[in-house]
Amino acid sequence: MRFWSLFSRNIKETYRDAMALGFLLAFPLVFMLLFGVALGGDGKVSYSIGVVDNNQSDVSQSYISDALGAADVLSVKVYSNTDNAMEDLRLGNISSYIVIPDGFGEQVATIWQKMPGNIELNITYDESNLSASSNVISIINSITRSFAGIEIPITINTNPINIETKITQIDFIAPGIIIFGLLIMIPTAGRIMMHDKDTRFLHRMMTTPTRPWEFIVSYSLSMATIAVIQVVIFLLLGWWFGMDIVGSVWLAFAIFVLTGLCSIGIGMVVASLAKSENQGEALSWLFSMPLAIISGLWFPIEYMPSYVRTFADLFPYSHATEAARAVIIRGVGMEAISTDFLVLIIWTGGIFIIGTFLFRRKMKS
């Protein structure tokens, strides 16, 4: 009863607070919209790529002319060897080049025959042109995968094996945006606790016979509920913008909820350490934004120096992003993301224990 009243009060306080609601919903929505519009539109962007065909089979020829050559966003230039391609890449005439290895045709043919197979392509790209190369990689990915699914006379099978039907930009960026939305729950989560402490409302509540654990549990559970609501909203938004979840929706959901819980735990720690609401919020943002960048939420993490990656991997968000992308884009199951998932669980458990301990200490002061 007592706990329930506190719980519903916290939910009301959050959803009736325009600022909190803004950060929770409007901010990620705007990001999603911006990216959705930016990437979903029909703007005529075209990337020049090079192809070196080491396979020289009918399949590889058809791949170059019918798949790559048919894509509006690509203009394809065929090179006889990698040296020439590299030369043009250096000059900036092309943004990247693909080397089709020997055996490509056989592999594709195997997949067409509904047998397990791996398509291997070597892509060399211009590292200085970050967004172009990540776009090109994802476009080539998408084209190759749909090429592998093209019907040919020999087999009737159209389903490519262990790859999705169509990868789009939104599939690649949506998990990042959702994780971002959950990451910025750090400032929001601590907000109500810091506010109650600052305004001395917590003190006032502590003049009632309510036990300290009831406060802590009601704060954490109300925020956990908010996290679940957030995840549902984000998944619906992602779906709206055309994100396909190839793997298990429940697994994706679990990854996101754990990520949300980590943010709440961190928010609780910040709330306990900060001297005031203002200081706490500033601290949270100072912490959240760089973390969003180095965790690969916006840009593929592969481009980052290894020490930055190592540092980012200490936090849960790079693991969450990796795992979410693997499930959403590549459709993998739990076995493929078990390490990342374990990191999330350990983080959630650990940060909640620390947060509870610190907040209890703060309540006593």
Next chain:
Amino acid sequence: MITNNPLSVRKPDDSFAIQTFDLTRIFGKLVAVDGINLDIKKGELFAFLGPNGAGKTTTISMLCCLLKPSSGTALVMGNDINKDPYKVKAAIGISPQDTTLSDHLNPIENLELFGSMHQLPPKIVKQRAKELVETMGLSDRAKDQVKKFSGGMKRRLNIAMALISDPQLVILDEPTLGLDPQSRRAVWKYIARLKKEKTILLTTHYLEEADFLADRIGIIDEGKIVAFGTPVELKTSMIDTHTIIIKAWNLTQKTIMEMKEKYEDVQITDGTMTITDKRVNFQEIVDHLHNAGTIIRSAYIKEPTLDDVFIKITGKELRE
């Protein structure tokens, strides 16, 4: 061996709502509350009077079990603040000095929240919340979030929150702080009504508030109780001089000299003579002036105020 056990001096007594026993709180080098021994009777309105920083709020915080005493203890409605904090909390309702409400809830929701934190049945809480909102004149704003309320409305709700659990003891910490005179009067009126039903501990640094409302007053300064009693007792026992103020035409130098010879303190400003002494006879002074040919416009005895008491005891003005 002589023990310093305060309980050996004063015994716990059921007729008291609050008894403190050498209640002390030290912050670093500052002794905020310095061994207070206080008995507050059940059913009375006790005003705790003192300048800012005197130790009022620290005392209240200890009585509400928000702050542990450095030494000593207190019994609140028979429960020891050190041993049974939750029983103490269940018996009291507090309206803190800062108006603290849940901003995005409406007054009914705020009241219901506190009612349920006291674990009262929802039906009773609903009923009582409705009544309190009506009593406090907030009915027409009952559905509005309290962040939109004026200072006076928030203050009234702040007091109502202390009453939702129908506590035996109500603690009002500076209930009219920062209110305009009109709102202050309205709050006083309500407290005066409440007085008959509950034991009330009120802290204030408005002397007229204490004078108007309190059955008994404790004056606290630098962490110590420096005076204690009913307003009348304080005024009569502390102030042993009397003051007569006379406004008159044609006060001659001779008359003034005669008065100065006779009384301890005689001051003249703008045809007003203020005579202060331990023994002043109103009739005698008026007759004397009359016989000297002075035309008296008005003459009255100035009653001592709590202000005088306070200045006399602490040597400082109460208001900052």
